[in-house]
Structures are given as structure tokens and as C-alpha cells.
Amino acid sequence: MHGLMQEWPLVCHKIIDHAARQHPNREVVSRSVEGPIVRTTYAGVRDNARKIAQLLAREGFQPGDRIATLAWNTGRHLEAWFGIMGMGGVYHTLNPRLFPEQIAWIMNHASDRAIFTDLTFMPLVEKLVPSVESLRKVIVMTDAAHMPETALPNVVSYEEWLDEADGDFEWADVGEDAACGMCYTSGTTGDPKGVLYSHRSNVLHAMMAAMPDAMGVGSKDVILPVVPMFHANAWGLGQTCPMIGAKMVMPGGKMDGESIYELLDTEKVTFTAAVPTVWLMLLQYLEQNDKKLPYLKKVVIGGAACPRAITEKFEKNYGVEVIHAWGMTEMSPLGSLCTMKPQHAGKTGDALLDIKQKQGTAPFGVEMIVTDDDGKELPWDGKTFGRLKVRGPAVASSYYGGDGAEQFDEDGWFDTGDVAHIDPDGYMQITDRSKDVIKSGGEWISSIELENLAVGHRDLAEAAVIGLPHEKWGERPLLVVVAREGCAPSRDDILAFMDGKIAKWWMPDDVAFVDEIPHTATGKIKKTALREQFAHYRFPG
Numbered sequence: 030m031h032g033l034m035q036e037w038p039l040v041c042h043k044i045i046d047h048a049a050r051q052h053p054n055r056e057v058v059s060r061s062v063e064g065p066i067v068r069t070t071y072a073g074v075r076d077n078a079r080k081i082a083q084l085l086a087r088e089g090f091q092p093g094d095r096i097a098t099l100a101w102n103t104g105r106h107l108e109a110w111f112g113i114m115g116m117g118g119v120y121h122t123l124n125p126r127l128f129p130e131q132i133a134w135i136m137n138h139a140s141d142r143a144i145f146t147d148l149t150f151m152p153l154v155e156k157l158v159p160s161v162e163s164l165r166k167v168i169v170m171t172d173a174a175h176m177p178e179t180a181l182p183n184v185v186s187y188e189e190w191l192d193e194a195d196g197d198f199e200w201a202d203v204g205e206d207a208a209c210g211m212c213y214t215s216g217t218t219g220d221p222k223g224v225l226y227s228h229r230s231n232v233l234h235a236m237m238a239a240m241p242d243a244m245g246v247g248s249k250d251v252i253l254p255v256v257p258m259f260h261a262n263a264w265g266l267g268q269t270c271p272m273i274g275a276k277m278v279m280p281g282g283k284m285d286g287e288s289i290y291e292l293l294d295t296e297k298v299t300f301t302a303a304v305p306t307v308w309l310m311l312l313q314y315l316e317q318n319d320k321k322l323p324y325l326k327k328v329v330i331g332g333a334a335c336p337r338a339i340t341e342k343f344e345k346n347y348g349v350e351v352i353h354a355w356g357m358t359e360m361s362p363l364g365s366l367c368t369m370k371p372q373h374a375g376k377t378g379d380a381l382l383d384i385k386q387k388q389g390t391a392p393f394g395v396e397m398i399v400t401d402d403d404g405k406e407l408p409w410d411g412k413t414f415g416r417l418k419v420r421g422p423a424v425a426s427s428y429y430g431g432d433g434a435e436q437f438d439e440d441g442w443f444d445t446g447d448v449a450h451i452d453p454d455g456y457m458q459i460t461d462r463s464k465d466v467i468k469s470g471g472e473w474i475s476s477i478e479l480e481n482l483a484v485g486h487r488d489l490a491e492a493a494v495i496g497l498p499h500e501k502w503g504e505r506p507l508l509v510v511v512a513r514e515g516c517a518p519s520r521d522d523i524l525a526f527m528d529g530k531i532a533k534w535w536m537p538d539d540v541a542f543v544d545e546i547p548h549t550a551t552g553k554i555k556k557t558a559l560r561e562q563f564a565h566y567r568f569p570g
């Protein structure tokens with residue numbers, strides 16, 4: 030028997046229509062790439078999005094076409110997203126921090142047909158255009174006065190282009206399962222893989238993100254997404270904010286401590302989100318300049334494990350609630366958020382920090398399990414760790430072009446490549462990447478846990494742990510460290526510091542001292558490079 034309710038497809042242009050009707054004057058404030066702070070409203074964003082959709086359709090772009098964006102977080106970038114989706118197209122965010130060859134490879138793989146870009150990236154776009162044959166148009170998000178000289182064909186300034194349209198356009202009639210967005214994984218191992226979001230997955234993800242025990246945001250909030258729109262959809266905030274009518278504050282290209290503080294303060298931001306390195310810079314700025322955060326209520330920290338010291342400082346020194354979150358490009362990206370359940374009411378101090386170290390619980394819409402290598406489900410006991418697998422309406426069912434099929438199984442589980450345990454209350458904690466976990470005598474040792482412990486040593490600036498071949502045990506951990514400036518800790522001193530804090534058989538077999546540990550484009554430790562560096566290393570004895 031069929032339910033007798035209306036068919037109302039979950040499409041993204043309904044989000045911006047809702048914002049423009051219910052919150053027309055709510056502001057979208059941007060630090061523009063040209064310099065000054067500029068302001069628009071949700072009504073303004075919808076008007077420009079309609080013009081963009083009208084122009085793209087008029088110029089022959091078709092529903093399903095991939096339209097790239099290479100841009101900072103600004104109101105214009107948001108308009109471009111809704112315009113592209115409203116024409117039935119697929120916005121494709123590009124990460125400018127990748128090498129130009131990687132970006133060109135990704136654009137060719139996606140067959141991007143047009144690109145919206147910021148002034149900042151014009152030199153990069155000039156390099157890319159000749160190697161991407163599918164590309165037909167470049168829209169530079171600026172006005173006539175700031176338009177740079179260029180020899181590229183089919184280049185327009187955004188503002189002049191918009192002047193050609195009146196915005197009298199009906200959103201494309203696409204179904205909720207149609208593709209509307211695209212983002213490639215960073216490809217730290219192998220080629221990048223394309224994740225293709227649908228209207229439905231974006232709408233459901235935005236609702237999920239806003240829920241009280243997820244981000245817990247509403248129309249009264251002022252939200253600053255420091256996390257870039259090209260980093261996994263700005264964690265969904267580009268859709269969540271207009272859906273709930275929150276004021277948006279967009280940082281443009283400036284994400285240093287002082288610039289972020291200035292926006293937090295002048296725009297009275299209540300909620301913000303970014304990776305740990307951004308918050309390290311902000312906290313340093315606050316401390317050095319004796320500043321406070323009177324308006325900020327919550328900060329979401331994810332993308333990499335949030336160090337305990339950051340959580341502690343935000344909560345104790347500034348009265349800001351930290352929500353540790355975990356996710357992936359493949360999950361739109363939210364997978365879990367660490368907010369407290371009733372059984373944790375009244376917890377304070379170290380007991381609370383212990384929970385906040387975890388990556389948190391899955392909201393409705395995300396199912397998660399941990400399994401062993403044979404796919405057998407492991408207990409939720411807070412210590413048995415295994416492969417973390419997920420499924421849900423905003424989780425990828427495959428990669429674009431069928432790459433990476435081995436990560437998806439027949440029961441619909443996606444293998445995240447992360448290793449984790451889940452406690453009886455449902456709180457998940459990442460212990461490693463599956464490629465980095467150390468397999469010693471058939472048992473697993475968490476490299477992350479060893480690293481977190483080692484960096485607690487006062488003389489160490491950074492630590493990384495890799496597994497290296499061992500005749501008897503298969504693999505054993507090697508601790509690689511960078512000493513703090515002016516310090517010269519010894520191998521025995523470091524091992525003595527760790528001794529007693531972990532199981533005996535987890536103790537690293539040796540400590541190697543280096544000047545620098547290699548990092549990826551997103552600031553994570555590059556273990557592949559480290560393993561290469563130590564390929565000829567042999568353990569003592």
C-alpha cells in the first residue's frame with residue numbers, strides 16, 4: 030500500500046528558496062578577495078543564483094554538466110553553488126592546495142565544462158586551461174574594475190556576466206537522486222577518487238548536521254565556516270546555514286589567527302568550524318594579544334584528531350564548547366560528533382575531556398560498525414578495535430567512474446580505511462588508519478596512540494610511529510621524533526617516559542631522531558614518505 034503524502038523531492042534549490050522566503054534579510058558577510066568586507070542577504074544570494082542558472086542554461090550547459098569552482102569561502106562562491114545546482118548542474122569543488130598537475134588530472138577525470146574562480150587563482154587557471162579540453166568557459170568572481178589581463182579565451186568577470194541576466198528562470202526540474210555536487214578525495218594513496226553527491230544526500234545531510242545533538246544550530250546563530258567549501262563541502266555548512274536561516278560569515282582567503290579573530294569579534298560569531306591547525310593559530314593569537322571570545326559559543330573541530338590541549342583551552346580559558354567531529358569526503362562529510370548524552374550530565378574536568386578525545390557518536394542517518402579483517406562484527410566495549418565501516422543516505426555508494434570498488438561491500442558497508450573502537454555508549458574513537466596500524470604477532474598496535482603518548486614528553490615537538498618489518502613478529506613499531514629546539518632527549522629517556530603507560534608489547538623497538546617529519550597537503554603526517562625514508566632501517570639486534 031502506498032502512503033498518501035505529497036511528492037516533494039529533496040532538491041537543493043528548495044533550500045535557497047526557503048532561506049529567501051523565511052530569512053530574506055539574514056546576512057551573508059564575506060571578507061572579499063579584493064579586500065573589503067562585503068554583505069549580501071539570502072534574498073540576494075537567491076537572486077544571483079537564479080541569474081547564474083539562467084546564464085548557464087542559455088549558454089548551452091546541460092543538467093549533469095560538471096562545473097568546477099576554485100575559490101575561497103565567499104558569498105559569490107555560495108551563489109555559484111546554488112546557481113549550478115539550480116540549473117541541474119554539478120558543482121565540482123577543487124582544492125587549490127594540490128599540485129597543478131593533480132588538479133588538471135582531476136578536472137579531466139571529471140570532464141569539467143566551466144570553472145568559477147577567484148582572482149587569487151588566475152595564474153593557476155591559466156596553467157590549467159590548456160590541459161583540460163572539456164573546459165569551455167572561465168568565470169572570474171570579481172567585477173570589471175578588478176579584472177586581470179588574460180590571454181585565455183571565453184573569460185568573463187562575474188559581475189559583468191550577471192548583468193546579462195534578469196533572473197527570470199525556473200529551477201531545473203531534476204529529481205532528488207540527480208547528482209548536484211562533486212569532490213575528489215585527497216589521494217594520499219593512489220589517484221584521487223570522485224565522490225558524487227545527490228540533491229537528496231545534500232538535503233538530508235544538512236538536516237542531520239543541524240540537529241541539536243549534532244552541530245545544534247539555528248536561525249539565531251552567526252556561523253563562520255573556516256573550513257573551506259573545497260574541503261568536503263565546508264562540512265555541509267553551505268547547505269545547513271541557508272536551511273536554518275543562520276547568518277553566514279565567510280573568511281575569504283585569510284585564515285590566520287588575527288583575521289579569524291577579527292571576524293569572530295566584529296560579526297559576533299556564535300559558531301565556527303575548522304581543522305585543529307587553524308585553532309592552534311587562533312589560540313596563539315588570543316594568548317599573545319590577551320583577547321577573549323565573548324560571543325562564540327561552539328566550535329567544531331575535525332579533519333584530524335583534536336589534541337586535548339586545544340579542547341581544554343577553548344573550554345576552560347574561553348568558555349567555548351568544543352565539538353570534536355569525524356568524517357570523510359565520502360560521507361558528505363559528517364560521520365560522528367562528540368556531544369554529550371544524558372549519562373554524561375554533570376561530568377567536568379578530566380572525565381569530560383576523556384570523552385571529548387573521542388570522535389563521538391553517529392547522528393541519525395549514519396550507521397557504523399567495527400569489524401575484523403574477515404568482516405566479523407566486533408563488540409562495542411571501548412577497546413576492541415577494527416575496521417570502521419559506515420552506511421547511510423549521505424554516504425557514497427561507489428566512486429565516480431567505478432574506481433575503488435573494493436571499499437564497498439555487498440551489504441552496503443563502506444570501509445572507511447580508519448581503524449576505531451566504539452564504547453558501550455556508542456562513542457567511536459579513531460585509533461589509526463588501516464594502512465598505518467602496526468600488525469605485531471597477529472595483534473594490532475595503534476600508531477596514533479603511541480604518537481599521542483610520545484608528544485607528551487616535554488622535549489619533543491612532534492612524533493610519528495610506523496610499522497617496519499620484523500623477522501619474528503611480522504612488524505614492530507619505530508618511533509620517529511623531532512626534538513624541541515634546544516632540547517636533546519635520549520632514546521632511553523623517551524622510552525622510560527612511555528614505559529608503564531601502555532602494554533609492554535606496544536613499546537616501540539627503537540627511537541629515530543629526525544629534523545623534520547613529512548606532511549601532506551592537508552597537514553597530516555605523510556606515513557608513506559616516512560616508510561620510504563626508513564625502508565632500509567633495521568631494528569637493533
Ligand code: ADP
Binds near residue numbers: 447
Ligand atoms: P582530507 O585528507 O582532505 O582531510 P577527508 O576530509 O575526506 O580528506 O579525510 C578523511 C579522513 O581524515 C578520515 O578518514 C580520517 O582518517 C581523518 N579524520 C577526519 N576527522 C578526524 C578526527 N576527528 N580524528 C581523527 N581523524 C580524522
